[in-house]
Amino acid sequence: MNFTSGEDASQLLSLDRIRGQLIRLEDTIIFSLIERAQFGLNEKIYQAGAFKDELDSQGSWLEWFLYEIESFHAKARRYTSPDEHSFTPLEKLPKPVIGLQAYPTLLHDPAARHPSVNVNSKILDFYVKHIVPGITPPLDDGNYGSAATRDVEVLQALSRRIHFGMFVSESKFLSAPQDFIPHILSNPPNTEALAGLITKPEVEAKLLIRLRNKARVYGGEMNADGTVMELSDAELKARGKIDIEQVVGMYRDWVIPLTKDVEVDYLIHRLDGVPRSQIDAWLGQS
Numbered sequence: 444m445n446f447t448s449g450e451d452a453s454q455l456l457s458l459d460r461i462r463g464q465l466i467r468l469e470d471t472i473i474f475s476l477i478e479r480a481q482f483g484l485n486e487k488i489y490q491a492g493a494f495k496d497e498l499d500s501q502g503s504w505l506e507w508f509l510y511e512i513e514s515f516h517a518k519a520r521r522y523t524s525p526d527e528h529s530f531t532p533l534e535k536l537p538k539p540v541i542g543l544q545a546y547p548t549l550l551h552d553p554a555a556r557h558p559s560v561n562v563n564s565k566i567l568d569f570y571v572k573h574i575v576p577g578i579t580p581p582l583d584d585g586n587y588g589s590a591a592t593r594d595v596e597v598l599q600a601l602s603r604r605i606h607f608g609m610f611v612s613e614s615k616f617l618s619a620p621q622d623f624i625p626h627i628l629s630n631p632p633n634t635e636a637l638a639g640l641i642t643k644p645e646v647e648a649k650l651l652i653r654l655r656n657k658a659r660v661y662g663g664e665m666n667a668d669g670t671v672m673e674l675s676d677a678e679l680k681a682r683g684k685i686d687i688e689q690v691v692g693m694y695r696d697w698v699i700p701l702t703k704d705v706e707v708d709y710l711i712h713r714l715d716g717v718p719r720s721q722i723d724a725w726l727g728q729s
C-alpha cells in the first residue's frame with residue numbers, strides 16, 4: 444500500500460480501501476503460485492541441512508534464499524514499511540543504506556510490534572507442508588534456484604496479505620472502540636468474542652467465489668486464434684498450470700484463519716500503553 448500518498452490516517456485506514464488491497468493481493472498470490480507450479484516439488488530445498496556443505500548452514504536451501512534476498516531488500520529499507528515483515532529475524536538483517544521514509548502512524552505500535560502478531564513462521568510451515576506439495580509434481584527437476592525464487596515471491600505476498608489483518612483490525616477498532624474494549628480488558632481477554640466481532644462471513648464467502656473465478660481465468664489457456672480455450676477444472680488441473688481447488692483451499696484453510704488470528708492478536712494488545720483517560724473517552728462514545 445502507498446503510505447506516502449499524502450492521504451491522512453482516516454483515508455488510509457478506510458476498511459474499503461484496505462479490502463481493496465487484499466483483493467489486489469489475490470492476483471499477486473495466484474500468479475506467483477502459477478509460476479511456482481512450473482517446477483517440480485524439489486523436496487530437497489526444504490530439508491534442513493541438505494546443503495550444509497555448500498551453504499555452511501544447518502538451515503534449508505529456502506531459508507538461505509530468504510536470508511540472502513531479505514538481506515538485500517533490508518538494505519533498501521523494505522522492512523521499515525509497516526506492511527512488511529521479514530521471515531529472517533530482523534536483528535539478523537543489515538540496516539538500510541538510505542534514510543527512512545516518513546510513514547503516517549496508522550497502527551498502535553505496542554500491538555503491531557508484539558511477537559504474537561508476527562505469524563511468518565506459521566506461514567512458512569503451512570506453505571512448505573501443505574501448499575507446495577499440492578501445486579507441484581512430486582519430482583526433483585534440479586531447478587532449485589528457480590523453485591526457491593518463486594517460493595520467496597509467494598511467501599512475501601502471503602505475509603503481506605495475512606499481516607494486513609493488523610490494518611483491518613485497527614480500522615474496525617477505531618470504528619467502534621466501545622464494542623472491543625470490554626473483551627480486551629477482560630481477564631483473560633475474551634478472544635472468542637473478539638473473533639466474533641472481526642469475522643464477516645459474507646466477505647469471506649464472496650472472496651472464495653471471486654478467488655475460484657480468478658484462478659480459473661488466470662490459469663486458463665488461449666486457442667491458436669486467440670479465443671479462450673474452454674477447459675473444465677479437471678482439464679485445467681491436468682495441464683499442471685494451477686489446481687483451482689488448491690488455491691481456494693489455501694485461502695479457506697490457511698490464509699483467512701491466520702489473518703483473523705492476526706486481527707485478534709493485534710486487538711489483544713491494542714490497549715497496551717493506552718492512558719485510562721483515552722479508554723474512558725472511547726467508552727464514553729457509547
Ligand SMILES: C=C(O[C@@H]1C=C(C(=O)O)C=C[C@H]1O)C(=O)O
Nearest residue numbers: 462611641642643646647699702
Ligand atoms: C479481512 C477481514 O476480516 C476477516 C478476514 C477475512 C479474510 O481474511 O479474507 C475476511 C473477512 C473477515 O472475516 C475483513 O473484514 O475484510
